Amino acid sequence: MTQLLPAAFSPGLVLIVAGILAALAPRMGRNLLGVAGVAIGFIHLLSYGNAPVGEALHFAQSSAMGFEFTGIRIDRLSVIFAIIFHIAAMLNVIYGWQHATRIEASMGLIYAGAAIGGALAGDLLTLFVYWELAALSSVFIVWAGGGHAAFKAGMRYLVIQVSSGLLLLAGIAVHIGQGNGIAFEAFSLTQADGSANAAAWLILVSFGIKAAFPFLHTWLQDSYPKASAVGAVMLSAFTTKLAVYTLARGFAGTDILIPIGAAMTAFPVFFALIENDLRRVLAYSLNNQLGFMVCAIGIGTPLALNGAAAHAFVHIIYKALLFMSMGAVMVRVGTTKATELGGLHKSMPWTTVFCIVGAMSISAFPLFSGFVAKSMITLAAAEAHLLFAYLVLLFASAGVLEHSGIKIPYFAFFAHDNFAPSVTGRARPKEAPAPMMIAMGIAAFLCVGIGIQPQYLFALLPFEAEYHAYTLDHVVTQMQLLLFAILAFALLVKFRLYPAEIRSTNLDVDWFWRVPGRIGLMAAVRGTAAGWRRIWGGLRRLAGGTVRSLYATHGPEGGLARTWPVGYTALTTAVVLAVALLAVFFAR
Known part of the structure:
Protein backbone atom coordinates (compact mmCIF):
# COMPACT_ATOMS: atom_id res chain seq x y z
CA MET A 1 0.00 0.00 0.00
CA THR A 2 1.27 3.49 -0.85
CA GLN A 3 2.18 5.42 2.27
CA LEU A 4 0.29 8.63 2.93
CA LEU A 5 2.98 9.90 5.32
CA PRO A 6 6.72 9.42 5.70
CA ALA A 7 7.65 6.02 7.09
CA ALA A 8 9.47 7.67 10.00
CA PHE A 9 6.23 9.34 11.15
CA SER A 10 4.56 7.05 13.68
CA PRO A 11 0.81 6.38 13.27
CA GLY A 12 0.49 7.34 16.92
CA LEU A 13 1.75 10.83 16.13
CA VAL A 14 -1.14 11.25 13.68
CA LEU A 15 -3.63 10.89 16.52
CA ILE A 16 -1.55 13.10 18.82
CA VAL A 17 -1.52 15.91 16.24
CA ALA A 18 -5.27 15.45 15.71
CA GLY A 19 -5.77 15.68 19.47
CA ILE A 20 -3.81 18.92 19.70
CA LEU A 21 -5.83 20.44 16.87
CA ALA A 22 -9.09 19.17 18.41
CA ALA A 23 -8.41 21.28 21.49
CA LEU A 24 -8.77 24.39 19.31
CA ALA A 25 -11.80 23.32 17.25
CA PRO A 26 -15.57 23.54 17.86
CA ARG A 27 -17.50 20.33 18.60
CA MET A 28 -18.15 19.26 15.01
CA GLY A 29 -14.57 20.10 14.10
CA ARG A 30 -13.32 17.99 17.00
CA ASN A 31 -15.44 15.06 15.87
CA LEU A 32 -14.29 15.30 12.26
CA LEU A 33 -10.68 15.65 13.32
CA GLY A 34 -11.07 12.56 15.47
CA VAL A 35 -12.50 10.45 12.66
CA ALA A 36 -9.95 11.73 10.14
CA GLY A 37 -7.02 11.32 12.53
CA VAL A 38 -7.89 7.74 13.43
CA ALA A 39 -8.60 6.81 9.79
CA ILE A 40 -5.35 8.33 8.51
CA GLY A 41 -3.36 6.73 11.33
CA PHE A 42 -4.92 3.33 10.60
CA ILE A 43 -4.25 3.56 6.85
CA HIS A 44 -0.69 4.66 7.59
CA LEU A 45 -0.25 1.64 9.89
CA LEU A 46 -1.52 -0.73 7.20
CA SER A 47 0.87 0.81 4.67
CA TYR A 48 3.83 -0.67 6.56
CA GLY A 49 2.55 -4.15 5.89
CA ASN A 50 3.28 -6.86 8.44
CA ALA A 51 6.49 -8.78 9.03
CA PRO A 52 6.58 -12.58 8.85
CA VAL A 53 6.33 -14.46 12.13
CA GLY A 54 9.51 -13.99 14.15
CA GLU A 55 10.77 -11.06 12.08
CA ALA A 56 10.46 -7.28 12.35
CA LEU A 57 10.64 -4.18 10.16
CA HIS A 58 12.31 -1.10 11.62
CA PHE A 59 11.65 2.54 10.76
CA ALA A 60 12.56 5.95 12.19
CA GLN A 61 16.03 4.74 13.15
CA SER A 62 18.62 7.26 14.28
CA SER A 63 21.65 7.68 16.50
CA ALA A 64 22.10 10.30 19.19
CA MET A 65 24.30 10.58 22.29
CA GLY A 66 25.64 7.10 21.63
CA PHE A 67 22.18 5.49 21.57
CA GLU A 68 20.51 3.70 18.67
CA PHE A 69 16.86 4.76 18.50
CA THR A 70 14.13 2.80 16.71
CA GLY A 71 10.96 4.84 16.71
CA ILE A 72 8.83 2.26 14.89
CA ARG A 73 9.07 -1.53 14.99
CA ILE A 74 6.59 -3.44 12.87
CA ASP A 75 6.14 -7.05 13.84
CA ARG A 76 3.13 -9.24 14.47
CA LEU A 77 3.01 -8.53 18.21
CA SER A 78 3.13 -4.74 17.85
CA VAL A 79 0.75 -4.60 14.89
CA ILE A 80 -2.13 -6.48 16.53
CA PHE A 81 -2.07 -4.09 19.49
CA ALA A 82 -1.77 -1.05 17.23
CA ILE A 83 -4.78 -2.23 15.20
CA ILE A 84 -7.04 -2.69 18.23
CA PHE A 85 -5.94 0.65 19.68
CA HIS A 86 -7.08 2.32 16.44
CA ILE A 87 -10.43 0.51 16.60
CA ALA A 88 -10.89 1.58 20.22
CA ALA A 89 -10.00 5.18 19.36
CA MET A 90 -12.65 5.24 16.61
CA LEU A 91 -15.28 3.80 18.96
CA ASN A 92 -14.39 6.51 21.50
CA VAL A 93 -14.82 9.27 18.92
CA ILE A 94 -18.23 7.97 17.83
CA TYR A 95 -19.44 7.28 21.36
CA GLY A 96 -18.48 10.76 22.55
CA TRP A 97 -19.85 12.55 19.46
CA GLN A 98 -22.39 14.53 21.49
CA HIS A 99 -21.17 14.21 25.07
CA ALA A 100 -17.37 14.38 25.01
CA THR A 101 -16.05 17.66 26.39
CA ARG A 102 -13.26 19.57 24.68
CA ILE A 103 -10.74 18.10 27.14
CA GLU A 104 -12.01 14.55 26.67
CA ALA A 105 -12.05 14.78 22.87
CA SER A 106 -8.57 16.24 22.73
CA MET A 107 -6.90 14.16 25.44
CA GLY A 108 -8.69 11.02 24.29
CA LEU A 109 -6.97 11.25 20.91
CA ILE A 110 -3.59 12.06 22.46
CA TYR A 111 -4.04 9.17 24.91
CA ALA A 112 -4.83 6.74 22.10
CA GLY A 113 -1.91 8.06 20.04
CA ALA A 114 0.46 7.56 22.97
CA ALA A 115 -0.71 3.95 23.36
CA ILE A 116 -0.20 3.31 19.63
CA GLY A 117 3.22 4.97 19.69
CA GLY A 118 4.21 2.90 22.73
CA ALA A 119 3.10 -0.34 21.08
CA LEU A 120 5.23 0.45 18.02
CA ALA A 121 8.27 1.75 19.92
CA GLY A 122 11.41 -0.24 19.21
CA ASP A 123 13.60 1.19 21.97
CA LEU A 124 13.14 1.81 25.68
CA LEU A 125 13.57 5.59 25.64
CA THR A 126 10.93 6.04 22.94
CA LEU A 127 8.66 3.75 24.97
CA PHE A 128 9.28 5.90 28.05
CA VAL A 129 8.20 9.06 26.24
CA TYR A 130 4.92 7.51 25.10
CA TRP A 131 4.49 5.81 28.50
CA GLU A 132 4.53 9.15 30.29
CA LEU A 133 2.44 10.89 27.63
CA ALA A 134 -0.26 8.26 28.12
CA ALA A 135 -0.21 8.93 31.87
CA LEU A 136 -0.35 12.71 31.56
CA SER A 137 -3.10 12.76 28.94
CA SER A 138 -5.30 10.20 30.69
CA VAL A 139 -5.32 12.06 34.01
CA PHE A 140 -7.15 14.93 32.32
CA ILE A 141 -9.83 12.44 31.30
CA VAL A 142 -10.26 11.46 34.96
CA TRP A 143 -10.48 15.12 36.00
CA ALA A 144 -13.03 15.77 33.26
CA GLY A 145 -15.46 13.67 35.29
CA GLY A 146 -15.98 16.80 37.37
CA GLY A 147 -16.29 17.34 41.09
CA HIS A 148 -13.93 17.14 44.02
CA ALA A 149 -13.97 13.32 44.07
CA ALA A 150 -12.77 13.17 40.46
CA PHE A 151 -10.05 15.73 41.20
CA LYS A 152 -8.74 13.76 44.19
CA ALA A 153 -8.92 10.47 42.28
CA GLY A 154 -7.05 12.10 39.40
CA MET A 155 -4.30 13.30 41.72
CA ARG A 156 -3.87 9.81 43.16
CA TYR A 157 -3.95 8.38 39.63
CA LEU A 158 -1.28 10.85 38.52
CA VAL A 159 1.03 10.01 41.42
CA ILE A 160 0.79 6.28 40.71
CA GLN A 161 1.20 6.62 36.95
CA VAL A 162 4.17 8.96 37.26
CA SER A 163 5.71 6.55 39.79
CA SER A 164 5.43 3.84 37.15
CA GLY A 165 7.26 6.10 34.72
CA LEU A 166 10.00 6.88 37.24
CA LEU A 167 10.55 3.18 37.89
CA LEU A 168 10.72 2.57 34.15
CA LEU A 169 13.29 5.35 33.74
CA ALA A 170 15.33 4.02 36.67
CA GLY A 171 15.25 0.54 35.16
CA ILE A 172 16.38 1.89 31.80
CA ALA A 173 19.23 3.78 33.47
CA VAL A 174 20.41 0.68 35.33
CA HIS A 175 20.04 -1.40 32.15
CA ILE A 176 22.25 1.05 30.25
CA GLY A 177 24.69 1.15 33.15
CA GLN A 178 25.08 -2.61 32.84
CA GLY A 179 26.48 -2.05 29.37
CA ASN A 180 23.32 -2.87 27.43
CA GLY A 181 21.75 -0.92 24.59
CA ILE A 182 18.29 0.62 24.65
CA ALA A 183 16.57 -1.82 22.28
CA PHE A 184 13.28 -3.02 23.74
CA GLU A 185 13.81 -6.76 23.87
CA ALA A 186 13.19 -9.56 26.36
CA PHE A 187 14.55 -9.18 29.89
CA SER A 188 15.75 -11.76 32.40
CA LEU A 189 15.14 -11.29 36.13
CA THR A 190 18.49 -12.94 36.88
CA GLN A 191 21.95 -12.17 35.58
CA ALA A 192 24.50 -14.65 34.27
CA ASP A 193 26.00 -15.13 37.75
CA GLY A 194 22.60 -15.95 39.23
CA SER A 195 22.12 -12.63 41.02
CA ALA A 196 18.98 -10.54 40.66
CA ASN A 197 18.85 -8.21 37.68
CA ALA A 198 17.89 -4.89 39.25
CA ALA A 199 17.08 -3.29 35.91
CA ALA A 200 14.66 -6.05 34.94
CA TRP A 201 12.94 -5.96 38.33
CA LEU A 202 12.48 -2.20 38.20
CA ILE A 203 10.99 -2.42 34.70
CA LEU A 204 8.75 -5.35 35.69
CA VAL A 205 7.32 -3.40 38.65
CA SER A 206 6.80 -0.41 36.37
CA PHE A 207 4.84 -2.54 33.91
CA GLY A 208 3.05 -4.24 36.80
CA ILE A 209 1.69 -0.96 38.14
CA LYS A 210 -0.02 -0.18 34.84
CA ALA A 211 -1.13 -3.79 34.46
CA ALA A 212 -2.79 -3.49 37.91
CA PHE A 213 -0.91 -6.32 39.63
CA PRO A 214 -2.35 -7.35 43.03
CA PHE A 215 -1.75 -4.66 45.71
CA LEU A 216 -0.93 -2.24 42.86
CA HIS A 217 -4.41 -2.35 41.34
CA THR A 218 -6.55 0.07 43.33
CA TRP A 219 -5.81 3.09 41.13
CA LEU A 220 -8.05 1.44 38.55
CA GLN A 221 -11.15 1.10 40.77
CA ASP A 222 -10.44 4.52 42.25
CA SER A 223 -10.23 6.48 39.00
CA TYR A 224 -12.27 4.84 36.25
CA PRO A 225 -15.68 5.16 37.98
CA LYS A 226 -14.94 8.83 38.74
CA ALA A 227 -14.62 9.67 35.04
CA SER A 228 -17.58 10.71 32.93
CA ALA A 229 -19.69 8.30 30.88
CA VAL A 230 -17.41 8.97 27.89
CA GLY A 231 -14.16 9.15 29.85
CA ALA A 232 -14.54 5.72 31.45
CA VAL A 233 -14.82 4.12 28.00
CA MET A 234 -11.62 5.86 26.92
CA LEU A 235 -9.74 4.80 30.05
CA SER A 236 -10.78 1.16 29.77
CA ALA A 237 -8.96 0.62 26.47
CA PHE A 238 -5.38 1.77 26.57
CA THR A 239 -3.32 1.95 29.78
CA THR A 240 -3.66 -1.63 30.96
CA LYS A 241 -3.45 -3.12 27.45
CA LEU A 242 -0.27 -1.17 26.72
CA ALA A 243 1.09 -2.75 29.90
CA VAL A 244 0.02 -6.20 28.69
CA TYR A 245 1.86 -5.57 25.42
CA THR A 246 5.06 -4.53 27.22
CA LEU A 247 4.89 -7.59 29.47
CA ALA A 248 4.47 -9.83 26.42
CA ARG A 249 7.41 -8.09 24.74
CA GLY A 250 9.75 -7.99 27.74
CA PHE A 251 8.81 -10.83 30.08
CA LEU A 507 -12.62 -1.48 51.49
CA ASP A 508 -9.72 -2.60 49.33
CA VAL A 509 -5.99 -2.72 50.03
CA ASP A 510 -5.73 1.02 49.36
CA TRP A 511 -7.24 1.43 52.85
CA PHE A 512 -3.78 0.73 54.25
CA TRP A 513 -2.27 3.79 52.60
CA ARG A 514 -5.37 5.95 52.70
CA VAL A 515 -6.00 5.60 56.46
CA PRO A 516 -2.97 4.34 58.46
CA GLY A 517 -0.71 5.49 55.64
CA ARG A 518 -2.16 9.00 55.80
CA ILE A 519 -1.88 9.00 59.59
CA GLY A 520 1.75 7.91 59.37
CA LEU A 521 2.50 10.48 56.69
CA MET A 522 0.92 13.32 58.66
CA ALA A 523 2.78 12.18 61.81
CA ALA A 524 6.03 12.26 59.82
CA VAL A 525 5.17 15.73 58.53
CA ARG A 526 4.43 16.99 62.03
CA GLY A 527 7.61 15.38 63.39
CA THR A 528 9.69 16.91 60.61
CA ALA A 529 8.11 20.32 61.20
CA ALA A 530 8.74 20.09 64.96
CA GLY A 531 12.36 19.04 64.38
CA TRP A 532 12.88 21.88 61.94
CA ARG A 533 11.42 24.38 64.40
CA ARG A 534 13.87 23.18 67.08
CA ILE A 535 16.82 23.37 64.69
CA TRP A 536 15.76 26.77 63.40
CA GLY A 537 15.24 28.05 66.97
CA GLY A 538 18.71 26.85 67.97
CA LEU A 539 20.27 28.49 64.91
CA ARG A 540 18.46 31.75 65.68
CA ARG A 541 19.65 31.67 69.31
CA LEU A 542 23.23 30.91 68.24
CA ALA A 543 23.19 33.69 65.66
CA GLY A 544 21.69 36.13 68.19
CA GLY A 545 24.33 35.27 70.80
CA THR A 546 27.12 35.70 68.25
CA VAL A 547 25.78 39.07 67.16
CA ARG A 548 25.49 40.25 70.78
CA SER A 549 29.07 39.11 71.52
CA LEU A 550 30.40 40.94 68.48
CA TYR A 551 28.39 44.01 69.41
CA ALA A 552 29.85 43.93 72.91
CA THR A 553 33.39 44.15 71.52
CA HIS A 554 32.91 45.93 68.22
CA GLY A 555 29.82 48.03 68.81
CA PRO A 556 29.86 51.79 69.51
CA GLU A 557 30.16 51.11 73.23
CA GLY A 558 32.43 48.05 72.85
CA GLY A 559 35.94 47.68 74.13
CA LEU A 560 37.52 47.92 70.69
CA ALA A 561 35.57 51.07 69.86
CA ARG A 562 37.02 53.28 72.67
CA THR A 563 40.10 55.51 72.25
CA TRP A 564 43.38 53.75 73.06
CA PRO A 565 46.56 55.59 74.31
CA VAL A 566 49.58 55.81 71.97
CA GLY A 567 51.59 53.48 74.17
CA TYR A 568 49.12 50.62 73.79
CA THR A 569 49.06 51.13 70.04
CA ALA A 570 52.87 51.04 69.81
CA LEU A 571 53.02 47.93 71.95
CA THR A 572 50.41 46.16 69.81
CA THR A 573 52.31 47.06 66.64
CA ALA A 574 55.58 45.75 68.12
CA VAL A 575 53.95 42.43 69.08
CA VAL A 576 52.43 41.96 65.63
CA LEU A 577 55.78 42.75 63.98
CA ALA A 578 57.59 40.29 66.27
CA VAL A 579 55.14 37.53 65.40
CA ALA A 580 55.54 38.25 61.69
CA LEU A 581 59.38 38.18 61.93
CA LEU A 582 59.35 34.90 63.83
CA ALA A 583 57.01 33.37 61.26
CA VAL A 584 59.29 34.40 58.40
CA PHE A 585 62.36 33.16 60.25
CA PHE A 586 60.95 29.70 60.94
CA ALA A 587 59.45 29.45 57.48
CA ARG A 588 62.97 29.56 56.03
Missing part, protein backbone atom coordinates in the same frame (compact mmCIF):
# COMPACT_ATOMS: atom_id res chain seq x y z
CA ALA A 252 7.26 -13.68 28.09
CA GLY A 253 7.83 -16.98 29.89
CA THR A 254 8.68 -15.33 33.23
CA ASP A 255 7.41 -17.88 35.75
CA ILE A 256 6.49 -15.39 38.47
CA LEU A 257 3.78 -13.97 36.21
CA ILE A 258 1.79 -17.23 36.42
CA PRO A 259 0.85 -16.96 40.13
CA ILE A 260 0.48 -13.18 39.78
CA GLY A 261 -1.93 -13.61 36.88
CA ALA A 262 -3.83 -16.38 38.67
CA ALA A 263 -4.28 -14.15 41.72
CA MET A 264 -5.45 -11.32 39.47
CA THR A 265 -8.17 -13.51 38.00
CA ALA A 266 -9.47 -14.71 41.39
CA PHE A 267 -9.53 -11.92 43.98
CA PRO A 268 -11.63 -9.37 41.98
CA VAL A 269 -14.49 -11.89 41.86
CA PHE A 270 -15.21 -11.40 45.56
CA PHE A 271 -14.99 -7.61 45.45
CA ALA A 272 -17.21 -7.41 42.36
CA LEU A 273 -19.93 -9.60 43.90
CA ILE A 274 -20.47 -7.19 46.82
CA GLU A 275 -19.91 -3.91 44.92
CA ASN A 276 -22.92 -1.64 44.44
CA ASP A 277 -21.50 0.71 41.79
CA LEU A 278 -21.73 -1.19 38.51
CA ARG A 279 -18.88 0.76 36.93
CA ARG A 280 -16.67 -0.33 39.84
CA VAL A 281 -17.87 -3.88 39.17
CA LEU A 282 -16.59 -3.46 35.62
CA ALA A 283 -13.30 -2.08 36.96
CA TYR A 284 -12.84 -5.20 39.11
CA SER A 285 -13.85 -7.30 36.13
CA LEU A 286 -11.10 -5.56 34.18
CA ASN A 287 -8.61 -6.78 36.83
CA ASN A 288 -9.99 -10.27 36.42
CA GLN A 289 -9.57 -10.27 32.65
CA LEU A 290 -6.07 -8.81 32.85
CA GLY A 291 -5.16 -11.76 35.02
CA PHE A 292 -5.87 -14.17 32.16
CA MET A 293 -3.48 -12.21 29.93
CA VAL A 294 -0.72 -11.95 32.57
CA CYS A 295 -0.97 -15.65 33.37
CA ALA A 296 -0.73 -16.50 29.66
CA ILE A 297 2.36 -14.31 29.30
CA GLY A 298 3.93 -16.12 32.24
CA ILE A 299 3.24 -19.51 30.60
CA GLY A 300 5.09 -18.12 27.59
CA THR A 301 4.35 -20.81 24.99
CA PRO A 302 3.39 -19.66 21.48
CA LEU A 303 -0.21 -20.74 22.11
CA ALA A 304 -0.33 -18.87 25.43
CA LEU A 305 1.13 -15.68 23.96
CA ASN A 306 -1.33 -15.87 21.08
CA GLY A 307 -4.03 -16.24 23.71
CA ALA A 308 -2.82 -13.16 25.58
CA ALA A 309 -2.78 -11.06 22.38
CA ALA A 310 -6.17 -12.37 21.21
CA HIS A 311 -7.72 -11.86 24.64
CA ALA A 312 -6.39 -8.30 24.83
CA PHE A 313 -7.87 -7.62 21.39
CA VAL A 314 -11.37 -8.90 22.14
CA HIS A 315 -11.33 -7.62 25.72
CA ILE A 316 -10.86 -4.03 24.59
CA ILE A 317 -14.01 -4.35 22.48
CA TYR A 318 -16.37 -6.10 24.87
CA LYS A 319 -15.16 -4.16 27.91
CA ALA A 320 -15.70 -0.93 25.99
CA LEU A 321 -19.19 -2.19 25.10
CA LEU A 322 -20.02 -2.83 28.76
CA PHE A 323 -18.67 0.56 29.83
CA MET A 324 -20.62 2.15 26.96
CA SER A 325 -23.87 0.56 28.12
CA MET A 326 -23.30 1.72 31.69
CA GLY A 327 -22.32 5.14 30.34
CA ALA A 328 -25.60 5.33 28.43
CA VAL A 329 -27.45 4.47 31.64
CA MET A 330 -25.51 7.16 33.47
CA VAL A 331 -26.36 9.76 30.82
CA ARG A 332 -30.07 8.96 30.99
CA VAL A 333 -30.40 8.22 34.71
CA GLY A 334 -27.45 9.90 36.38
CA THR A 335 -26.18 6.89 38.33
CA THR A 336 -24.84 3.36 37.93
CA LYS A 337 -25.60 2.22 41.49
CA ALA A 338 -27.35 -1.16 41.41
CA THR A 339 -29.61 -0.13 44.28
CA GLU A 340 -30.97 2.73 42.17
CA LEU A 341 -31.41 0.89 38.84
CA GLY A 342 -33.62 -1.84 37.41
CA GLY A 343 -36.41 -2.10 34.90
CA LEU A 344 -34.55 -0.12 32.24
CA HIS A 345 -35.09 -2.80 29.61
CA LYS A 346 -38.58 -1.39 29.13
CA SER A 347 -37.37 1.98 27.88
CA MET A 348 -33.77 1.23 26.82
CA PRO A 349 -34.18 -2.07 24.92
CA TRP A 350 -31.28 -1.62 22.50
CA THR A 351 -28.88 -0.67 25.27
CA THR A 352 -30.07 -3.76 27.12
CA VAL A 353 -29.36 -5.96 24.08
CA PHE A 354 -25.91 -4.47 23.59
CA CYS A 355 -25.10 -4.92 27.28
CA ILE A 356 -26.15 -8.57 27.09
CA VAL A 357 -23.90 -9.06 24.04
CA GLY A 358 -20.99 -7.62 26.01
CA ALA A 359 -21.91 -9.77 29.01
CA MET A 360 -22.01 -12.95 26.92
CA SER A 361 -18.70 -12.03 25.31
CA ILE A 362 -16.89 -11.45 28.60
CA SER A 363 -18.42 -14.66 29.95
CA ALA A 364 -16.97 -16.55 26.95
CA PHE A 365 -20.19 -18.02 25.59
CA PRO A 366 -19.58 -19.91 22.32
CA LEU A 367 -20.22 -17.78 19.22
CA PHE A 368 -19.01 -14.69 21.09
CA SER A 369 -15.54 -13.18 20.97
CA GLY A 370 -14.46 -14.00 24.52
CA PHE A 371 -14.81 -17.73 23.90
CA VAL A 372 -12.33 -17.93 21.03
CA ALA A 373 -9.63 -16.12 23.04
CA LYS A 374 -10.15 -17.31 26.62
CA SER A 375 -10.23 -20.99 25.69
CA MET A 376 -6.83 -20.49 24.05
CA ILE A 377 -5.37 -19.48 27.43
CA THR A 378 -6.97 -22.28 29.43
CA LEU A 379 -5.82 -24.81 26.82
CA ALA A 380 -2.27 -23.42 27.04
CA ALA A 381 -2.34 -23.86 30.84
CA ALA A 382 -3.57 -27.43 30.44
CA GLU A 383 -0.92 -28.28 27.84
CA ALA A 384 1.79 -26.88 30.13
CA HIS A 385 0.47 -29.18 32.92
CA LEU A 386 -0.17 -26.23 35.23
CA LEU A 387 -3.05 -27.81 37.14
CA PHE A 388 -3.37 -25.12 39.82
CA ALA A 389 -3.36 -22.28 37.29
CA TYR A 390 -5.86 -24.17 35.12
CA LEU A 391 -8.27 -24.66 38.03
CA VAL A 392 -7.97 -21.01 39.08
CA LEU A 393 -8.70 -19.90 35.51
CA LEU A 394 -11.82 -22.09 35.46
CA PHE A 395 -12.98 -20.63 38.77
CA ALA A 396 -12.34 -17.11 37.48
CA SER A 397 -14.29 -17.90 34.31
CA ALA A 398 -17.29 -18.87 36.40
CA GLY A 399 -16.81 -15.82 38.60
CA VAL A 400 -16.79 -13.38 35.71
CA LEU A 401 -20.11 -14.79 34.56
CA GLU A 402 -21.53 -14.09 38.01
CA HIS A 403 -20.39 -10.47 38.37
CA SER A 404 -20.22 -9.22 34.76
CA GLY A 405 -22.19 -11.70 32.73
CA ILE A 406 -25.22 -11.73 35.03
CA LYS A 407 -24.98 -9.03 37.68
CA ILE A 408 -24.41 -6.09 35.33
CA PRO A 409 -27.38 -6.65 32.98
CA TYR A 410 -29.62 -8.12 35.69
CA PHE A 411 -29.41 -5.29 38.20
CA ALA A 412 -29.17 -2.51 35.62
CA PHE A 413 -31.97 -3.52 33.29
CA PHE A 414 -34.13 -6.06 35.12
CA ALA A 415 -34.41 -6.86 38.84
CA HIS A 416 -36.53 -4.33 40.75
CA ASP A 417 -38.21 -1.68 38.59
CA ASN A 418 -37.16 1.67 40.04
CA PHE A 419 -38.39 3.69 37.05
CA ALA A 420 -42.04 2.72 36.80
CA PRO A 421 -44.16 5.89 36.37
CA SER A 422 -46.32 4.70 39.27
CA VAL A 423 -43.23 4.82 41.49
CA THR A 424 -41.46 7.94 40.22
CA GLY A 425 -44.37 9.94 38.87
CA ARG A 426 -42.26 10.65 35.78
CA ALA A 427 -41.86 9.13 32.33
CA ARG A 428 -39.31 6.36 31.93
CA PRO A 429 -35.78 7.32 30.84
CA LYS A 430 -35.21 7.57 27.09
CA GLU A 431 -33.09 5.23 24.99
CA ALA A 432 -29.41 6.12 24.62
CA PRO A 433 -28.46 8.95 22.21
CA ALA A 434 -27.92 7.92 18.58
CA PRO A 435 -24.08 8.24 18.51
CA MET A 436 -23.81 6.07 21.61
CA MET A 437 -26.14 3.54 19.99
CA ILE A 438 -24.01 3.47 16.83
CA ALA A 439 -20.79 2.91 18.82
CA MET A 440 -22.41 0.16 20.89
CA GLY A 441 -23.80 -1.42 17.73
CA ILE A 442 -20.36 -1.53 16.09
CA ALA A 443 -18.78 -3.04 19.20
CA ALA A 444 -21.57 -5.63 19.51
CA PHE A 445 -21.18 -6.54 15.83
CA LEU A 446 -17.45 -7.10 16.35
CA CYS A 447 -18.10 -9.24 19.44
CA VAL A 448 -20.42 -11.52 17.50
CA GLY A 449 -18.44 -11.38 14.25
CA ILE A 450 -15.17 -12.42 15.87
CA GLY A 451 -16.97 -15.18 17.76
CA ILE A 452 -18.49 -16.60 14.58
CA GLN A 453 -15.52 -15.99 12.24
CA PRO A 454 -12.41 -16.10 14.49
CA GLN A 455 -10.05 -16.87 11.60
CA TYR A 456 -9.70 -13.17 10.82
CA LEU A 457 -8.44 -12.52 14.35
CA PHE A 458 -6.24 -15.63 14.28
CA ALA A 459 -4.57 -14.34 11.10
CA LEU A 460 -3.22 -11.38 13.11
CA LEU A 461 -1.76 -13.43 15.99
CA PRO A 462 2.00 -13.09 16.55
CA PHE A 463 3.11 -16.74 16.73
CA GLU A 464 2.60 -20.00 14.89
CA ALA A 465 0.51 -22.35 17.04
CA GLU A 466 -2.05 -25.01 16.23
CA TYR A 467 -5.44 -24.11 17.68
CA HIS A 468 -9.08 -24.73 16.89
CA ALA A 469 -11.64 -22.89 19.00
CA TYR A 470 -14.77 -24.88 18.21
CA THR A 471 -13.81 -28.37 19.21
CA LEU A 472 -16.26 -30.54 21.10
CA ASP A 473 -14.09 -30.51 24.24
CA HIS A 474 -13.83 -26.72 24.33
CA VAL A 475 -17.53 -26.13 23.72
CA VAL A 476 -18.78 -28.79 26.15
CA THR A 477 -16.38 -27.77 28.93
CA GLN A 478 -17.24 -24.12 28.63
CA MET A 479 -20.99 -24.68 28.42
CA GLN A 480 -20.92 -26.93 31.49
CA LEU A 481 -19.04 -24.24 33.38
CA LEU A 482 -21.43 -21.51 32.30
CA LEU A 483 -24.61 -23.48 32.94
CA PHE A 484 -23.52 -24.49 36.43
CA ALA A 485 -22.59 -20.86 37.17
CA ILE A 486 -26.04 -19.72 35.98
CA LEU A 487 -27.69 -22.41 38.11
CA ALA A 488 -25.66 -21.29 41.12
CA PHE A 489 -26.74 -17.68 40.60
CA ALA A 490 -30.39 -18.68 40.24
CA LEU A 491 -30.31 -20.76 43.43
CA LEU A 492 -28.53 -18.04 45.40
CA VAL A 493 -31.11 -15.47 44.30
CA LYS A 494 -33.99 -17.90 44.91
CA PHE A 495 -32.91 -18.64 48.47
CA ARG A 496 -31.79 -15.05 49.09
CA LEU A 497 -28.18 -16.04 49.64
CA TYR A 498 -26.79 -13.80 46.91
CA PRO A 499 -25.04 -10.73 48.40
CA ALA A 500 -27.65 -7.99 48.70
CA GLU A 501 -27.17 -4.76 46.81
CA ILE A 502 -26.74 -2.17 49.55
CA ARG A 503 -25.41 1.36 49.65
CA SER A 504 -21.91 0.89 50.98
CA THR A 505 -18.23 1.59 50.49
CA ASN A 506 -16.13 -1.52 50.07
